[in-house]
Amino acid sequence: MTERPTILIVDDEKRALEAIVRILDDEFDVHTAHTAEAALAILEREWVKVMVCDQRMPDVSGVALLSQVRDQWPEVVRMIISGYTDSDDIISAINEAGIYQYISKPWHPDELRLKLRNAVELFDLQRQNERLSLELKLKPSTLSAAIQSKRTALQERYDWDMGVVRSPDSCMNAVCQEIFQVAPYDVNVVLTGESGTGKELLARALHYNSLRQNEVFIAQNCGALPDELLESELFGHKRGAFTGAIADRVGLFELADKGTIFLDEIGDISPAFQVKLLRVLQEGEIRPLGTNTTRSINVRVIAATNKDLTEEVRQGRFRQDLYYRLATFSIHLPPLRQRLQDVPYLANALLQESMQQMGKQVKGFSNEALACLQAYDWPGNVRELQNEVKRMLVLCGGDYLEANLVSAHVLRATPEEYRQEMRLLTDALQGTLKDRVEQLEARILKEVLIRHRWNKSRAAEELGLSRVGLRSKLERYELERLDTAGSA
Template sequence: METLPTILVIDDEPRSVEALERILEEEFDVFTATTVSQARQILEREWVQVVLCDQRMPEMSGVEFLAQVREEWPEVIRMIISGYADSGDIIDSINESGIYQYISKPWHPEDLLLKLRNAVDMFNLQRQNEQLAIELRVKPSTLARAIEDKRRVLQSRFADVQGIVRSADSCLNAVCEKIRTVAPYDVNVLITGESGTGKELCARALHYNSLRRDHPFVVENCGAIPDDLLESELFGHKRGAFTGAVEDRVGLLERANGGTIFLDEIGEISPAFQVKLLRVLQEGEIRPVGSSTRRKIDVRVIAATNRNLEEEVRAGRFRQDLYYRIATFTIEMPPLREHPQDIPLLADHILAEAMEQLGKQVKGFTDEAPSCLQAYHWPGNVRELQNEIKRMLVLGRDDWLGAELISPHVLRATPEEAASDMALLTSMQGTLKERIECLEAMILKETLIRHRWNKTRAAQELGLSRVGLRSKLERYGLQKVEQLDAVTEQTPRKEAGEP
């Protein structure tokens, strides 16, 4: 049988004790006491997880008793319940006895149960934390070996920039050559490019091919949080520096000491914070928020942005001196549409990762699917391709992922003629009839691919007869579609690697 969490209820009024016991007994193993001495006896013989104590009692106040509990049974979660919502009592409770929750009377049963469930969760988390601390003390060598093994895996993945998937004739080869050139030198690097082009991957390759590879690699997205929180994240803060700063915190720049920090979306930071960051880069020192002491740091900065920082400098939105500090060397990541020859390799790599992540296995893509993916322009770059392949994997019911699983808006860009078709459609040239025929041809292509070239199903969806569909295919010169249709109707689908 599952053991219920143990709650100790202390109140000098028997009726209050009985009411609480009735509410709690279905979810908790409840012990009750009407005096402090009774409560102490229960704590000495039972494994109590949460104490729910009334504030006003004859022998001593709840705050005074819970302060004693804190000294003798520090792991017990302490809660006060009282009908006297005096602010002084609340402050005393928090400061003197370290209570977890102050509950005012009259209480609502569901609200009380929720708070007690949370208290039990807190107790369990404390126990797990203690066990982990013991493991850390007992097995430091084991943990050190595990960390070293993970570091070696990362280093091997990015050794000689092999972690950047590309084909033999890819434009990424020039990017990788730049990474090899600059990585060993301790200079700051600015990586530019559209969102989703792999700027963080480039930054990791720079770090793991540098002399700092045995030290931390820390990432911060500067565009995701406001200035005040970003300052605390990067520089750290002292306890009490601002509301919510309940303890000292080491900043990311200090955590990255000896290693590399990657500042993504650096073009989004405000002019005021640019001044603070510039001072850190110039002096090699940080001052945590709320502290008067400066600390020396040794960090290589790799920054990234999807903006044109030179134009931002000319427009006065980005400091020129900061730009020159972070852009000692610049690497531009090309958009995916400029190296479509990499898409089949990228698709296989992404699919392997997606299968491991989602716990679903397939044999791969059909021969047709990669060519359809190559024809699309991918405005979201590799990140959009990742989402598309995950979608295909989720939807797939066969061993092979076919083109029919690709999103309609991607399929409309296939086959290769689609680019010129779209140019005609959107240009000011051509009559209305020509543009409508272009759009009709694109819809026919997308529908046939989605239905695996089955003309019967495609004709039904489009409201055409099979003869009418064949006539339109001949009219638009879609001979490849007809030939492929004949092949797929007569032969089974070819698996990857088969002759």
């Protein structure tokens, strides 16, 4: 049975105490006192978490009593209750007694219970914070080792060679070589490529293979926020700088000092914000919103975009001087359709990751499933492949992810993709008209058979063929089901 939190109510009015006890007794272990002396005696023998004291009492004021409690039992959460709204009382209670909350009479039962629950939670959080602080003092070497271990794991995860999954003959090899060459030099880099190609992954690889690897890496999507919020996010603001700025905020540039900041979708920022970002890069200092003071920063900037920034500069939509500040070095990431040989490797790596996240285990892909994934163009790139792998894992009821689990739009292009699919097919087909028609027929036969899990009767019915006619075509085109076990 869970121990109920202990609270102390101090009031010289008997009826007021009885009313509060009736309200709180089901949830709390309530102790009551009519005088300051009785209250102090209870605090001596009980582990009180919250103390609620009436302000106007004959022997001593609530503020004076809570001030004494603050000196002797500072961990007790102190609250004061009063039917008077004297501002001097309130200010005195806050300044002298360090109260958590001022409760006005008459109070509502539900509101009183809620305030006491919050006060108990505050007490528990304070104790947790004390324990953690003690751990920090007692075990600095342990914490240092743990931090170093996590830092090493991050560096290995984003190592230029280990962090990018690819085949031995992948065109990503050249990209990784560029990362390896530029990472140690403290220059700004622009990563270009379609959405989902892994730009943030390579930005982290640049950071964790640089001289700043032991400092912070911070990422921000610049296309998701309007100018004022983006300026506040990156440069910080003072309280009252704009509507909703209820407290000071440290900007990401300042948080990333001595480290790396990754600005994604940099091509989407407005011309007005481009001017502000240019000044930061030129001067090496920021000015939070609502202030006239500047702060020096030392940050490496890695930017990314799915746009052609040189064309954006040519069209006047992106400042040329900002482009040259950002693009000391530029690296382009090819789309997945240009490195389809990487798909089996990526699919297996994504499957391992998905199994760990979802707590579901399979032995892998069938060869046929990998062949289907490798034949698709992946307009959404690696992110789309990741979603497809997760979907197949959810639907899988056996040991292997079979081809019948592949989405229909992957097995057969959707109408929106039909024109591109036909172009690719036409480019791939060779020989006479008869040869090309037969190659196309063979592909259609294989796609229908996969969707029907190689059930020849259903495939023949969909295609308007007899089983004998279908068998004849399969023999002519030498179509047969691949082995079940998959490999990269």
